[in-house]
């Protein structure tokens with residue numbers, strides 16, 4: 304298992320159940336959310352519009368549902384969703400999990416150890432070294448906390464794979480990876496070249512600036528919409544609103560909140576009454 308699986312995002316989703324699942328969770332999103340920051344999803348005939356805030360809520364709901372179903376924490380559920388092939392396929396994840404949880408953990412880059420072990424007092428030898436800059440790492444009790452306060456001792460990041468990095472190197476690594484590209488962000492892994500451990504979102508959040516964490520979240524939302532056959536981004540440049548079909552796949556014209564009208568089934572602007580094929584002949 305290598306990081307080459309990251310590039311397999313274009314996997315077509317083969318399960319119709321997936322779509323049903325996303326729809327059912329959208330219902331619970333809107334009913335459970337009282338956040339004023341959530342923009343109302345606009346509806347059209349056969350579709351709804353989802354801005355990034357609504358998409359984040361939906362992603363949150365799906366992650367929480369999976370976490371409680373598999374009795375794992377939110378962070379681990381999100382690693383499963385992000386890195387499964389294809390990603391975000393909750394039904395496939397459930398099937399594989401209940402067949403062989405460790406095989407699935409291995410394939411998505413989750414540690415085989417339990418959370419208790421990870422947070423336990425492992426690898427607390429007094430002479431740890433950052434494998435990137437070769438500086439000595441302090442072995443304070445707070446090894447899992449981010450370097451947020453000024454202190455003389457160097458904070459370090461201890462990952463579930465037992466790899467340790469100084470906070471400076473780890474943050475530089477994250478920032479470089481996140482600045483690099485969109486889709487790979489969803490599969491951020493341990494900096495050790497031979498290690499397949501995928502980073503949890505809280506590890507990322509705690510070790511890079513909000514600006515870069517936003518990049519990570521955007522990458523997740525990109526993947527989330529791209530991998531769902533019933534949703535699509537507005538093709539208008541600069542618009543980050545997605546449309547989701549609510550009544551089967553047909554020739555649907557989407558009137559986006561940005562004012563752009565487009566066809567869901569082809570890359571063109573809205574073209575009724577011409578069919579997609581006719582439109583492409585023009």
Ligand SMILES: [Zn+2]
Pocket residue numbers: 433434435436437438468469470471472473
């Ligand atoms: Zn270092």
Ligand SMILES: [Zn+2]
Pocket residue numbers: 462464465466493494495498499500
């Ligand atoms: Zn590692």
Ligand SMILES: [Zn+2]
Pocket residue numbers: 537538539542543544559560561562563
């Ligand atoms: Zn738009």
Ligand SMILES: [Zn+2]
Pocket residue numbers: 566567568569570571574578579582
């Ligand atoms: Zn079309």
